[in-house]
Amino acid sequence: MGAEKKWVFTLFSAAFISLLIFISTIFGLSSSYYLPFSSHKPFASVVHRGPGHPPAFAYYISGGHGEVERMFRLLLAVYHPRNRYLLHVSTDGTDIERVRLVELVKSVPAVKAFGNVDVIGKPDPATYMGSTNVASILRAAAILLKLDGGWDWFITLSAVDYPLITQDDLSHVFSVVKRDLNFIDHTSDLGFKEGQRVKPIVVDPGLYLARRSQIFHATQKRPMPDAYKIFTGSPWVTLSRSFLEFCVFGWDNLPRTLLMYFTNAVLSQEFYFHSVICNSVEFRNTTVNNDLRFMVWDSPPKMEPHFLNTTDFQQMVESGAGFARQFKKDDKVLDMVDEKILQRGHNRVTPGAWCKGRSSWFSDPCSQWGDVNILRPSQYFKKFQESIGKLLDDWKSQSNQCR
Numbered sequence: 001m002g003a004e005k006k007w008v009f010t011l012f013s014a015a016f017i018s019l020l021i022f023i024s025t026i027f028g029l030s031s032s033y034y035l036p037f038s039s040h041k042p043f044a045s046v047v048h049r050g051p052g053h054p055p056a057f058a059y060y061i062s063g064g065h066g067e068v069e070r071m072f073r074l075l076l077a078v079y080h081p082r083n084r085y086l087l088h089v090s091t092d093g094t095d096i097e098r099v100r101l102v103e104l105v106k107s108v109p110a111v112k113a114f115g116n117v118d119v120i121g122k123p124d125p126a127t128y129m130g131s132t133n134v135a136s137i138l139r140a141a142a143i144l145l146k147l148d149g150g151w152d153w154f155i156t157l158s159a160v161d162y163p164l165i166t167q168d169d170l171s172h173v174f175s176v177v178k179r180d181l182n183f184i185d186h187t188s189d190l191g192f193k194e195g196q197r198v199k200p201i202v203v204d205p206g207l208y209l210a211r212r213s214q215i216f217h218a219t220q221k222r223p224m225p226d227a228y229k230i231f232t233g234s235p236w237v238t239l240s241r242s243f244l245e246f247c248v249f250g251w252d253n254l255p256r257t258l259l260m261y262f263t264n265a266v267l268s269q270e271f272y273f274h275s276v277i278c279n280s281v282e283f284r285n286t287t288v289n290n291d292l293r294f295m296v297w298d299s300p301p302k303m304e305p306h307f308l309n310t311t312d313f314q315q316m317v318e319s320g321a322g323f324a325r326q327f328k329k330d331d332k333v334l335d336m337v338d339e340k341i342l343q344r345g346h347n348r349v350t351p352g353a354w355c356k357g358r359s360s361w362f363s364d365p366c367s368q369w370g371d372v373n374i375l376r377p378s379q380y381f382k383k384f385q386e387s388i389g390k391l392l393d394d395w396k397s398q399s400n401q402c403r
């Protein structure tokens with residue numbers, strides 16, 4: 001693991017390291033802060049994962065310029081020592097912002113001890129509507145697969161998302177879920193997307209231009225493919241480890257062929273995993289048709305869902321979703337989620353059964369810990385359990401799968 005860690009954490013090129021040292025000198029920071037903080041594990045308790053233990057999750061949290069504080073808040077809200085986290089500030093953010101994120105992350109005692117959070121030091125572009133987004137997600141999956149052999153599901157989040165349940169709740173409810181199932185909202189009914197997103201040929205300049213620019217459209221359109229069927233759906237996914245190995249290692253050519261095809265499609269992250277999974281005989285039976293997210297859309301839908309606020313709190317809680325989007329920075333409703341559901345203090349991680357410290361305004365209960373492999377669901381897990389139960393019934397009936 002040691003050598004791989006170094007590679008990942010990263011990810012900082014030699015030039016970037018010099019820059020960091022330069023910055024650290026200016027700001028008087030410790031000159032060792034670009035080292036993997038994962039190497040300090042003085043008080044970590046033993047983490048048990050795999051079959052027979054509660055499931056663990058690998059989170060990919062992406063953001064851009066000006067979103068470091070929100071990414072950090074989201075990390076605290078979804079943090080658990082048994083999980084793994086990878087944070088990515090895309091190329092429109094600055095190296096100063098990345099260093100700031102590393103500093104924030106390092107300030108959390110449990111993160112320092114368990115070493116389960118990494119920040120990508122060599123960022124990728126995130127072109128609006130372009131295919132570079134799929135490349136970043138696949139890269140994140142590849143890093144997480146390489147770094148950590150213990151997680152069961154990969155969850156994509158962005159800086160405007162927030163959880164509606166604790167990690168103890170999530171892991172508890174997912175304990176009864178077969179670990180090869182994939183939660184991915186999908187349909188082959190493309191509607192307006194056929195004409196506006198699949199047939200138009202676009203090129204994402206993020207693939208070859210260093211500066212930020214928008215995708216451009218070719219004048220010709222292409223016919224619909226007949227070598228495979230196109231599926232679309234929510235870009236927010238919860239995917240199994242085995243399916244991501246299939247996509248990343250590529251022993252079957254399908255994931256690679258579709259990746260090449262969708263390079264030239266608008267918003268390929270709304271098509272890629274959906275089409276790969278539904279065209280694969282091996283994996284199509286593992287799809288649960290839901291993204292586990294709470295969103296409120298206009299009709300007809302705009303590019304992004306509504307900003308949620310305190311008026312939506314009750315509906316959010318009752319939705320049985322695991323996560324919600326999207327939120328304005330530090331909206332009051334996030335404080336409500338922290339206080340009522342997560343019971344999370346300012347700048348502290350969401351407490352769980354693993355936290356053993358005293359809880360008061362000056363003492364963080366999660367600055368000390370005991371056995372991290374036990375769970376204590378909150379009073380809010382029931383709705384989520386119910387909705388997962390319904391989804392699993394739905395999955396068994398196969399009535400709503402890859403159609």
Ligand SMILES: *[C@@H]1O[C@H](CO)[C@@H](O)[C@H](O)[C@H]1NC(C)=O
Nearest residue numbers: 280281282283284285286398
């Ligand atoms: C998937 O489900 C179909 C329909 O029940 C079944 O015929 C097929 O054998 C299943 N495939 C796999 C790989 O389990």
Ligand SMILES: *[C@@H]1O[C@H](CO)[C@@H](O)[C@H](O)[C@H]1NC(C)=O
Nearest residue numbers: 296306307308309310311312
């Ligand atoms: C919450 O959002 C809704 C619709 O997006 C808006 O009508 C309402 O005024 C907002 N409420 C608050 C308290 O901001």
